[in-house]
Amino acid sequence: MKKLDTCLFALLLCLPLAACGGQPSSSTATETADTTLGKKVREATDEARRKLATENISVSRNNGVKAEITPAGDLLIDGKAVAIDDAQRKLLLDYRTQIVKVAEAGIDVGVQGANLGMRAAGEAIKGIFSGDTDKIEERVNAEAKxxxxxxxxxxxxxxxxxxxxxxxxTAVPEFKPYATMDQDDIEECRKGSVTLR
Structure with missing residues (x-):
């Protein structure tokens, strides 16, 4: 995917970094909510999910002109609605739903990364004080996998x-310049090197 909402992308980048400074946590996401960081992460992800459901989703920019899909399935190009029929609206809504699912999955992975960071820090501290550092890397690597x-x-x-x-x-010619995802993006994702352009 070449374009993600800037706020969502920033959130996903910050979650694992913020986790390193958080309190040690137990192994479940629910228990993470008891920490200050856990509460902030939950608030931020709840807000991101709310925005995905209720606000326009930017799909791309072409020569600086933004295209968005509204929650009702309208296509806006540079803020102006494109005339569409019911079949085109259904495709726009299907595409929007897929974008939301990918973004929500990204949010979930970001939260898992934050949880992993907190657990890794907790494990390291616990290992230092107990002298039992042998299994820390093994446990953290299993969770990272x-x-x-x-x-x-x-x-x-x-x-x-x-x-x-x-x-x-194909169905909405005005959308074609904004259809920037290609097979290379899928391959890059599978290799773990998705690039946002």
Missing amino acids: RLEESALKICEQMPAMLATQQQLA
Whole structure:
């Protein structure tokens, strides 16, 4: 995916970094909510999810001109509604739903990353004081592997999203310049090197 909402992208980048300075936490996301960082993460992710559901979603910029899909399935280009029929609206809503699912999965991975950072810090501190540092890396690596598997599930959603984007570009000519995702993006995601342009 070449374009994510700036706030969401910033949130996803900050979660693992912020986790390193948070309080040690137990292994479940629910228990993380008891920490100050956990509460802030929950508030931020709740706000991001609310915005995804209720606000326009920017799909791309072409020559500085922004395209957005509204919650009602309207396509706005440079703030102006494009005339669409019911079939085109359905495709726009399908595409919007796929974007939301990928973004929400990204939020979930970000929260898992924050939780992993807090647990890793807690494990390291506990290991230092107990003298038992042998298994720390093994436990953290096992959790990191689960995090990687969760991130790859995002990539699994991208082929369907690409297909919908291509259908939409054909059905709504005005959308075509904004259909910037391609097969390379899916491959980059699978390799763990998604680039945002």
